[in-house]
Amino acid sequence: MSEIAALMGRVAAREGTTETGVPGVRLHRRSADIARVPLLYQQGVVIVGQGTKKVHLGETVHVYDPDHYLVLSVPLPAECEAVVAPGEALLSMAVDIDLRVLGDIIERMDDPAGNACLKAGARHQGLAVARADAAFKETVVRLLRALLSPRESRVLGPGLVRELLFRIMCGENAASLHALAVKNTGISRVEKALKHIHCNFYQPCNVEQLAGSVNMSTSAFHRAFKDVTSLSPIQYLKKVRLNKAKSLLAEDGLRASDAARQVGYESVSQFTREFKRYFGASPTSCRR
Structure with missing residues (x-):
């Protein structure tokens, strides 16, 4: 050792x-x-x-x-x-x-x-x-x-x-x-956008507004975001929401419907489908 x-x-x-x-x-x-x-x-x-x-x-x-x-x-x-x-x-x-x-x-x-x-x-x-x-x-x-x-x-x-x-x-x-430590680079701007997503993951995501908030065009923002995360902004948001929901289920014991709403899903059935597709298990099975 x-x-x-x-x-x-x-x-x-x-x-x-x-x-x-x-x-x-x-x-x-x-x-x-x-x-x-x-x-x-x-x-x-x-x-x-x-x-x-x-x-x-x-x-x-x-x-x-x-x-x-x-x-x-x-x-x-x-x-x-x-x-x-x-x-x-x-x-x-x-x-x-x-x-x-x-x-x-x-x-x-x-x-x-x-x-x-x-x-x-x-x-x-x-x-x-x-x-x-x-x-x-x-x-x-x-x-x-x-x-x-x-x-x-x-x-x-x-x-x-x-x-x-x-x-x-x-x-x-x-x-x-x-x-990342230098202002106005692509990754520093994406990191700023990621902070916004993590603080507001339960809200609808407007990619155009998000790009504007970090002074980038929508197309340039999409390219930089994909370079940094290997995901589109919408894909990233979805995975953040599902991971947050899993924590609510496993650690706080929330019901699937409550967890879905807290992370921004309007449709519980859509949440259940996407959760099972992502984690390979139903929300109920992950509940504490």
Whole structure:
């Protein structure tokens, strides 16, 4: 077992999600494989200590493991599956991205090579897998060690998260994060639109107005949105609504009709059809 896996196992001693003393840092333990299932990924970084995960986004499959980490520049509905060896647990750590901290890091780096990703017409995806080099792994080890102590979590944790973001910006596939932190790039405008969708997912979506709110033409907005998320705005909204509804059913115990209305569906029958098509199970079966 690697040092990262051993430390993750100590921090996440119980099955499920473990919140830590550092805001925006969570660990996950699961003792069984995960069959392919739709999920709503949050903006952030996912680091695997043990096991292998796959993310299906559009027609592309992204694989990450102890030698590769996942970077989500924006929240994305995707499909996940995971494999662990018999007798082992799937261990991972999720770290949220603070865009103010990220912007300060990029400004201090003053990297001409990074600025090249901002050229006109550059395409940026909302998801990327990068190789975990020695410097990145060493930072992860020190962060995990700090998480074992409440005092070190409070004092050292935020600085180590900042260092981790710096290591990511020094690694491969950092272009989307670089563009995200700069105003008026395609991905930064799409990210602003995504925030609006997540805050107002229960309301009808007017794509023309949404494009106008981020100062883009409808056609340019559609292209940029598809580049970043691999989905159209309407497809993205539908998957967000269905994931939100599943949470209402599984965590709050709402009835299907109530969950449907809360996420913006006017027709309960349409909601039931789309829910079953997306998750492969009826809303009733997912209710707590």
